[in-house]
Amino acid sequence: xxxxxxxxxxxxxxxxxxxxxxxxxxxxxxxxxxxxxxxxxxxxxxxxxxxxxx
Amino acid sequence: xxxxxxxxxxxxxxxxxxxxxxxxxxxxxxxxxxxxxxxxxxxxxxxxxxxxxxxxxxxxxxxxxxxxxxxxxxxxxxxxxxxxxxxxxxxxxxxxxxxxxxxxxxxxxxxxxxxxxxxxxxxxxxxxxxxxxxxxxxxxxxxxxxxxxxxxxxxxxxxxxxxxxxxxxxxxxxxxxxxxxxxxx
Numbered sequence: 174x175x176x177x178x179x180x181x182x183x184x185x186x187x188x189x190x191x192x193x194x195x196x197x198x199x200x201x202x203x204x205x206x207x208x209x210x211x212x213x214x215x216x217x218x219x220x221x222x223x224x225x226x227x
Numbered sequence: 228x229x230x231x232x233x234x235x236x237x238x239x240x241x242x243x244x245x246x247x248x249x250x251x252x253x254x255x256x257x258x259x260x261x262x263x264x265x266x267x268x269x270x271x272x273x274x275x276x277x278x279x280x281x282x283x284x285x286x287x288x289x290x291x292x293x294x295x296x297x298x299x300x301x302x303x304x305x306x307x308x309x310x311x312x313x314x315x316x317x318x319x320x321x322x323x324x325x326x327x328x329x330x331x332x333x334x335x336x337x338x339x340x341x342x343x344x345x346x347x348x349x350x351x352x353x354x355x356x357x358x359x360x361x362x363x364x365x366x367x368x369x370x371x372x373x374x375x376x377x378x379x380x381x382x383x384x385x386x387x388x389x390x391x392x393x394x395x396x397x398x399x400x401x402x403x404x405x406x407x408x409x410x411x412x
Contacts, residue, residue: 190350197351200246
């Protein structure tokens, strides 16, 4: 029985992982929210300012 | 020649970090707040990052720690789910890739946080059980168990025990992944 179950289990796991990768990839493709891009711009500007003061 | 600034590498991981935040919180606004905190912490503690190690793992760890700390403070789980992840779980799988994917997302969102996190880290992001366990502060065996329980729950919710159904959903998924369209086959 186990011999029959294992390939099925492996197939299900593969199916699940393929779907997970697709869901994750879709989310990765979302546009970065402005609050994050704005934050990065502020952090970079602060760093630049600090460097010029040195 | 100066060493590359790890902050430049940090930016490269932001899309994956946001995807992880969305998967964990299931809510766009909460995910973005978590991400903002994570970026701020990572940026101001960049000297604590060891160059040559896995920055994505480092960022994911900061984010998940933020998530669980904040959840403990609120003493409740974020239950609201965005439209991106919402939908109706059909009684029987439909022979359409997009509906199958929607069903999958709905089922995935029903898993407990720890199982969702484990599946995203190991199944979607490709971290080893060992690395994922380290990121979550649990033993490798615990991580394996979370992944197995998550898969078992998805199997049950999506009725994947039926071999014929799995064949159909496999084709449907591959049609979506390849962008070829299931109906054209």
